[in-house]
Amino acid sequence: CGSDSSCYGPTNTVEHVRHVKRIQPGVPNAAYGPKAPLEWGQLNFLHTTDTHGWLEGHLKEQNYGADWGDFVTFSRRMKQTAGNMGVDLLLIDTGDLHDGNGVSDATTIDGTDSMPIFDEIAYDLLTIGNHELYVSEVAYQMFNNWARKWGDRYVTSNVKAFNQTSGQYEYIGATHRYFTTEKGLRVMAFGVLFDFTGNSNASQVLKAADMVKEEWFTDAINTCDPIDVFVLFGHNPVRQTDSSNTLKTVFNEIRKVHPTTPIQILGGHSHIRDFAVYDDNSVAIESGRYCETLGWMSMTGFSSSNSAKSPFVYSRRYLDWNRQTFIYHTKQTEQAFDYGSGLRVTGDITKVREDLRLGDLYGCAPQTYCISCVPFDNSSNIFPGVVVPAVTAIVVNKTREDKSRLIIGNTGAIRFDLHQGPFTYDDNFIVSPFRDVFLYIPDVPYDLAKTVLPKLNKGPIAKRDLATMPIPRDSCTDPSLGYLTRREMRQSHGVVRRQEVVTSGYATTDDWGTDGDDTEHTGIPNYSLPGYFQAEANFPEGKDPEVVDLVFFDFIESLILSDLGANYTSDMVSCYIDCSFTSQDYMLPYAKLAWQENIDNCPVAIQ
Ligand SMILES: O=c1ccn([C@@H]2O[C@H](COP(=O)(O)O)[C@@H](O)[C@H]2O)c(=O)[nH]1
Numbered sequence: 185c186g187s188d189s190s191c192y193g194p195t196n197t198v199e200h201v202r203h204v205k206r207i208q209p210g211v212p213n214a215a216y217g218p219k220a221p222l223e224w225g226q227l228n229f230l231h232t233t234d235t236h237g238w239l240e241g242h243l244k245e246q247n248y249g250a251d252w253g254d255f256v257t258f259s260r261r262m263k264q265t266a267g268n269m270g271v272d273l274l275l276i277d278t279g280d281l282h283d284g285n286g287v288s289d290a291t292t293i294d295g296t297d298s299m300p301i302f303d304e305i306a307y308d309l310l311t312i313g314n315h316e317l318y319v320s321e322v323a324y325q326m327f328n329n330w331a332r333k334w335g336d337r338y339v340t341s342n343v344k345a346f347n348q349t350s351g352q353y354e355y356i357g358a359t360h361r362y363f364t365t366e367k368g369l370r371v372m373a374f375g376v377l378f379d380f381t382g383n384s385n386a387s388q389v390l391k392a393a394d395m396v397k398e399e400w401f402t403d404a405i406n407t408c409d410p411i412d413v414f415v416l417f418g419h420n421p422v423r424q425t426d427s428s429n430t431l432k433t434v435f436n437e438i439r440k441v442h443p444t445t446p447i448q449i450l451g452g453h454s455h456i457r458d459f460a461v462y463d464d465n466s467v468a469i470e471s472g473r474y475c476e477t478l479g480w481m482s483m484t485g486f487s488s489s490n491s492a493k494s495p496f497v498y499s500r501r502y503l504d505w506n507r508q509t510f511i512y513h514t515k516q517t518e519q520a521f522d523y524g525s526g527l528r529v530t531g532d533i534t535k536v537r538e539d540l541r542l543g544d545l546y547g548c549a550p551q552t553y554c555i556s557c558v559p560f561d562n563s564s565n566i567f568p569g570v571v572v573p574a575v576t577a578i579v580v581n582k583t584r585e586d587k588s589r590l591i592i593g594n595t596g597a598i599r600f601d602l603h604q605g606p607f608t609y610d611d612n613f614i615v616s617p618f619r620d621v622f623l624y625i626p627d628v629p630y631d632l633a634k635t636v637l638p639k640l641n642k643g644p645i646a647k648r649d650l651a652t653m654p655i656p657r658d659s660c661t662d663p664s665l666g667y668l669t670r671r672e673m674r675q676s677h678g679v680v681r682r683q684e685v686v687t688s689g690y691a692t693t694d695d696w697g698t699d700g701d702d703t704e705h706t707g708i709p710n711y712s713l714p715g716y717f718q719a720e721a722n723f724p725e726g727k728d729p730e731v732v733d734l735v736f737f738d739f740i741e742s743l744i745l746s747d748l749g750a751n752y753t754s755d756m757v758s759c760y761i762d763c764s765f766t767s768q769d770y771m772l773p774y775a776k777l778a779w780q781e782n783i784d785n786c787p788v789a790i791q
């Protein structure tokens with residue numbers, strides 16, 4: 185039926201409107217906490233993205249202190265509310281489930297212990313992130329276990345995995361999902377990853393421009409089955425930031441056939457809160473990162489026969505991930521909120537943390553070091569304050585320790601601020617989660633080696649986080665807490681207490697202005713940082729070395745070789761300490777070396 189309007193006829197025709205309308209947000213509540221109840225519509229969305237294993241919540245930041253068990257309870261209560269109101273609520277995740285926390289990364293294969301916890305949410309739609317594709321074992325875990333379990337709810341429209349049995353690349357999840365909501369809306373969903381190229385050969389990422397030419401896709405958008413709304417969700421920033429973004433490509437193809445059918449878009453990957461208006465009948469939300477944010481979007485405008493009667497009205501909100509938020513929006517009390525299911529999940533997380541010994545203490549960090557809350561050269565910045573001294577002291581090949589060395593890394597490898605107080609096994613993964621091997625080229629002339637960092641910092645970045653980071657203000661110390669066990673933290677700090685103050689946190693500006701944050705915050709300083717850092721180690725005093733061992737992460741090997749020029753090739757590169765010594769392995773020895781003062785009485789700083 186192609187672009188013949190009879191094919192998608194009366195079920196989704198809309199009157200044209202000039203502007204996408206929205207429900208006016210409520211009047212802010214003066215007290216700290218959510219400002220007003222959520223604006224429910226006929227079709228509502230709760231959105232998680234880039235959780236990166238933070239299922240335990242943020243043990244040192246009470247504003248993000250809820251754990252996945254709290255979210256299990258919240259999501260179930262919200263589904264019930266939707267049922268009581270006679271409206272639909274879809275739960276959607278847009279990928280990056282690993283790399284960022286001990287719960288997901290302290291097992292031999294990332295996700296072994298965290299994925300069963302993640303599975304406790306009744307998601308309607310999930311899609312894949314790039315962090316499910318760097319390591320073959322992880323990609324196969326998604327392909328062989330979770331894609332099977334999630335069935336057609338796992339939509340990976342442009343991602344395939346190599347099936348060792350058939351010898352073919354096959355879609356990891358479903359190509360698309362056509363389904364009818366409980367209230368009868370007919371939904372066509374596509375889940376697209378950005379044009380990612382850093383995957384292992386266990387997977388294949390189709391460029392979106394090619395994906396939209398696939399027969400299954402043209403069939404799906406030209407189907408004679410009625411479509412009331414498209415859900416275009418993907419591991420992709422909602423704002424077109426660079427050419428690898430694929431949402432707009434797919435959006436444009438849908439619009440060629442369905443000029444006015446609503447397209448609700450949910451994105452991720454750049455770790456920010458954002459909301460973008462695509463056209464009169466299409467809006468897009470992006471919901472942050474690391475279980476700091478839960479995204480909310482609603483729309484109203486379908487008639488009783490599900491046909492759209494424009495203008496649609498929309499709302500969007502970025503919820504802070506804490507129990508106070510969850511309790512407020514479910515109209516519960518602290519005592520009445522929990523469900524057994526949520527408490528069981530909290531217990532499961534505690535057990536995983538104990539089994540993996542994530543609370544084991546390695547040092548007592550004397551202060552907080554952040555990634556971008558102070559300038560890159562400030563002594564409280566994590567690069568000069570921690571990363572450079574740590575790699576200088578720890579990344580040493582004993583057989584070459586007398587050599588001068590330059591150690592270069594991408595700043596994107598450091599994923600989170602390091603908080604003052606106990607530095608645990610978990611914090612190692614929180615700060616430096618990747619298993620990027622330290623490689624090296626021996627005896628590179630220093631005059632050449634010293635040109636690499638400036639060249640890297642002028643060239644394209646092995647993408648770093650765009651997200652803003654919270655800074656520790658109003659920190660309070662509680663010396664009664666020694667080790668960071670989940671239970672202790674929850675008892676003492678798991679609940680955000682209402683205070684008559686506006687605290688620091690996300691203050692978001694998006695296409696609709698500045699009223700999207702569910703709880704008002706004063707904002708967070710966010711200094712730009714270069715794409716790469718460098719440490720100089722064992723340099724002679726007062727003069728330059730003649731040659732250096734040039735040490736770097738395997739993640740940036742190709743960039744380093746291209747900056748060194750044609751005389752340097754990959755056969756000159758080998759593992760520096762050994763091939764199992766990675767970016768997960770230098771922080772713990774450094775904590776043992778540098779942060780033993782106050783170790784027996786290390787105060788926990790809760791922000
Ligand atoms: O082995 C790795 C893998 C990734 N990185 C860094 O992470 C970002 C991507 O993270 P998102 O959560 O998808 O934004 C990548 O650009 C690198 O900066 C790494 O350092 N090592």
Ligand SMILES: [Zn+2]
Nearest residue numbers: 234280453455
């Ligand atoms: Zn991510």
Ligand SMILES: [Zn+2]
Nearest residue numbers: 280313314453
């Ligand atoms: Zn990503």
